[in-house]
Amino acid sequence: MTWTESLYKLAAKLTAHKPSLYPTEELDDLTDVKITKLSVDGFEGERRSYALSVKAGLHLFNESLEPSHAISQDIDTPTGSYWHSIMHRMEGDYSNAKYWFRMAGAHPVYDDVAKEAFAYIRQTGLEDIQSAALKQQFEQWLSASGYDPVRFTDLVEYQVTKANDERGEELLKHIQWIEMRKLLRHGYAFSGGERELF
Structure with missing residues (x-):
């Protein structure tokens, strides 16, 4: 093949x-x-x-x-x-x-990642996130003018090491999926x- x-x-x-x-x-x-x-x-x-x-x-x-x-x-x-x-x-x-x-x-994919990821979060909302601190970090991340993978990494780190928020996990996995698909x-x-x- x-x-x-x-x-x-x-x-x-x-x-x-x-x-x-x-x-x-x-x-x-x-x-x-x-x-x-x-x-x-x-x-x-x-x-x-x-x-x-x-x-x-x-x-x-x-x-x-x-x-x-x-x-x-x-x-x-x-x-x-x-x-x-x-x-x-x-x-x-x-x-x-x-x-x-x-x-x-x-990286050239940042604009496409930002467009799709931010649209997804705005469409689905952050209301179901139980961790107030994680929600606040999401809101700050969304207020940026473009995709910042370093700040996204901070979000992932907070989720994995502290928040363990079920809805936060879903949202972050989806954004990572968007990022990986664009890069591939x-x-x-x-x-x-x-x-x-x-």
């Missing part, structure tokens, strides 16, 4: 899933093997780094942190740094995640993808 055929099947399966903010094990061992076997032979230069970023992202959708980290830490681009950041956020190493978000700089599409498009990935 070609890169494209295999990739579409994996992406269709994985991107429907909203990964945990703090996964404890991968979703599916066999899917991990399939991602690992996706060959980037034939990709060169910048296109190769984007193809590798797609593999790093698929591993994170499968909640496989170590394989994703092994790939993303060797991609010296803003997109590689972005996946590296998300991986550290998901493992609970929030200060390291924020460092790599700063290394990624003003970006990597795929710049690897030379010719049609929508999902």
Whole structure:
């Protein structure tokens, strides 16, 4: 099977899933093997780094942190740094995640993430969040002019380490899902993808 055929099947399966903010094990061992076997032979230069970023992202959708980290830490681009950041956020190493978000700089997907994430929160509302402190942090985050992944990481950290708010968890997982899907599409498009990935 070609890169494209295999990739579409994996992406269709994985991107429907909203990964945990703090996964404890991968979703599916066999899917991990399939991602690992996706060959980037034939990709060169910048296109190769984007193809590798797609593999790093698929591993994170499968909640496989170590394989994703092994790939993303060797991609010296803003997109590689972005996946590296998300991986550290998901493992609970929030200060390291924020460092790599700063290394990624003003990534091109931020505007699209902000538009979709802010619209989603405004549509669903924050009323059901039980933690007053978490709700206040959400409101401050929403008042920003654009997507700030460092402040989003602070929200995730507060939820995971202090609030443990059921509704807050749902909202944050959905925003992370939006972020990861946008980043995966970006990597795929710049690897030379010719049609929508999902």
